[in-house]
Amino acid sequence: MSKSLTFLLMDAPYEQSRTTTAFRLISAALERGISVRVFAYEGAVSLPVTQQKPHANALHGRSLEEEAHPTPQAWVSALLEAAKEKGITLDWVNCGLCVDERGATEVVAGVRRGSPADFWKMATETANTVVIPTR
């Protein structure tokens, strides 16, 4: 089996430290040349939504440009870009029913729609699977 991992993510953006941890793990895998497949389930389908907008922060005393506010959609794009630079695969699948429930239809380029059957296929085709559920 090729060097590849599957991640299932479940937390919505801006809710848990688990999201940052998941992104760091995926990033570390890509840095090591390991292809990654992501199945975003429930709230996690909102991670790549393009309507996320950075903002200024008066309490931080920084303008929009200075604040450089992170958005998970930018993180997804950065991971896809890193995979491309490495010549490996990052396949990000958003659960279609979860997308419909949340209206999370506008997503960054490179994210596709799928179903639990896609997750099962990912799990059977990769060396291991990490499930990071909501608590």
Place this chain on the structure above:
Amino acid sequence: MRVLQVVQSAYRATLEEQDDTVLWFTRAIRGAGAAADVLLAGTAVSYAVRGQSAAGLRIGTWRQLHPPAIETEITKLLESGARVVALTEDLAERGIAKEAMLPGIESLGRKSLGGLFAQYDRVWTW
């Protein structure tokens, strides 16, 4: 109206938000005139520790310019006149000694919570 903000969950989305959202909210309502203080409990007592840094986050090709600065958030709350209290038992469970804590944060035992709550018109648990 005096308000006590009970913060029980630490590091919740702090990297994305570049702060703790409840501490941020507390500063914001204080700016709007609220007499709001903070009780750190549970995992949030970790916010009392000096010298924390979340710098250096990289995700793919993305680099974070401004990590959350919890120490600054707490310091600014204290500077604005807010009282910041941490629960003694929760500090002890995590091995957080007084010397490791930011100056100005009080520690208070669980048995004293009733008396603390009685000083406020509202107690909001987050």
